[in-house]
Amino acid sequence: MMGATFRSRGERFGRTAFRGLAAVVAMLLGVTVLTGCPGPKSKVMAVGRGVVGASPFSKVLLGADLAMSAVEALSGGDKSGNTPGLYGGSRKKVTCLKDQLVDFLKDPGNSDKAKAWAKVQRIEVDQIEKFIDDLTPVVLRNPTLVKNHNYRKGKAVAYEALLEAGIAVLIDLFGRPVVKCNCGNPLAAPDHGIDEVEVDFGKGRTRTWKGDYDKDKVVTVKQPEDSSGLEKVALVDVDAPDRGIERPVGTDGGQDTALPADPDAETAGDVMVPDVLGSSLDEATGRLEDEGFVVETVEVPADGAASGTVVGQEPAGGGTAAEGATVTLHVAAEDSTQSPEDGVLVPDLAGRPVPEAFAELEALGLMPVYGPDSAQSATALVQQTDPAAGSSVAPGATVTVTAAEEAPGDPTDDPGAGDGNQEPDGTADAG
Structure with a gap:
């Protein structure tokens, strides 16, 4: 009986001590939560x-x-x-x-x-x-x-x-x-x-x-x-x-x-300016006025484009402008027409922003691509094209565009140039 009583008291003491320890741990955890101490990050x-x-x-x-x-x-x-x-x-x-x-x-x-x-x-x-x-x-x-x-x-x-x-x-x-x-x-x-x-x-x-x-x-x-x-x-x-x-x-x-x-x-804020390059003047005017813009037109020589076709716009399509702002359309003059059998004439794009130049080439049914040494940012300006401006090419032909940043002598900002395809030695998990 004495042995049984001793074990019973010992078991009660052990359970009491365990409950006390658990309470201390819980209190410490509560303090950690209340004080906002962050846990380890993954x-x-x-x-x-x-x-x-x-x-x-x-x-x-x-x-x-x-x-x-x-x-x-x-x-x-x-x-x-x-x-x-x-x-x-x-x-x-x-x-x-x-x-x-x-x-x-x-x-x-x-x-x-x-x-x-x-x-x-x-x-x-x-x-x-x-x-x-x-x-x-x-x-x-x-x-x-x-x-x-x-x-x-x-x-x-x-x-x-x-x-x-x-x-x-x-x-x-x-x-x-x-x-x-x-x-x-x-x-x-x-x-x-x-x-x-x-x-x-x-x-x-x-x-x-x-x-x-x-x-x-x-x-x-x-x-x-x-x-x-x-x-x-x-x-x-x-x-x-x-x-x-x-x-x-x-x-x-x-x-x-x-x-x-x-x-x-x-990025939505002002009204988006529709891209109307390649459209007829009437169609372009209607689309712009539907968006609340005021339209002005300027006739320009544009070999390869039918007269009355929009060959340029300011501001460029795809951007935004305040509702009621003026959009100036550059429209091909009457003497700009050419017969279909003559092919498509590559327009003079020198000094034009790359997005605008690409859009004009696409409107003429041509496929613009960047040259191997070309800057490819939205702010780059066209230096030359291959075939050169004024050349007659077949519909759908590829036109290589070489562009550079506006400030001469600045290196092209292309972090992708020279990227390796294999990680450096020692990075075991960066795949």
Whole structure:
């Protein structure tokens, strides 16, 4: 009996002591909460534009990132995947090679990678081709938090990453990034928000981030409340940032149509100026007056354009201006006409802003592209074209435009020039 009593008292003492200790712990935790002491933050790896990681799914490039120096980022925070202007795109450059990604994952030698890739995407291996076919290539307009995946020892290894603006990704039907284009890595939604993470940019040779970092510009992409999925994606045109692109979901850019302005709703303020280049004077006047603008016209010689066709406008289409402002239209004079069998005459674009020059060439049915040494910002001015101004070319012909910044001698601001496609040694997870 004595032994039983002693154990009973000992057990009661132990339970009492445990309850006391628990109360102290709870009190300390309460003090921590009340004083607002932050807990440890989750570490995320900064991944720079043009970088393929040390352990990617594919070391063969399946896409290319783009410089975004001329594109202003949106404000940061949580964004719905259907936000107009959330992403950028190009009508002239291919950023994601979807067919090559499919071929890579269907290769029998990559069967283990295909299984790991499909598992991240929550699909079966035999669904990969259809899944990728429905994805849409875009480039990130903002630094974007994601859950990236490396491939190691037959498995997809997840880690949270901050992808730099300009990185090309494939988005799903809800506008969410699901593939990093250049290496094929599958992506998923991050586990943490920007206030819960600490970004590791690396040091020295391991630092891959090229631009400035602004925490207020970081975004995370959420599924839209409308679960029906997107049909078209409204993008900012990275080659002419004051204009937009409408891209049907699942297409690579070949079916893009131009939007007259950056589709970002945040920039809406004044009235958008319609792009009326190539329109008849009556049609252009009607569209501008419907938006509340006053129209003035100036006749100009414009070889290759039918008389009465709008070949220039100030301010340019796609921008904004105060309601009631005057828009001056440059209209082809009567002696500017030419017969169709003569082909299309390349207009004199020297000194014109690049977006305006590209728009005029497109209005004439020509395909403008940048020259290899050309500045590609919206503020650059045309120096020359190839074929030269006044040349007669076939409808649909390519015209190479060389442009430079207005101040002579300034270096072209193109952070993408010379980007490496392989990360520096020592950055194990920046893929």
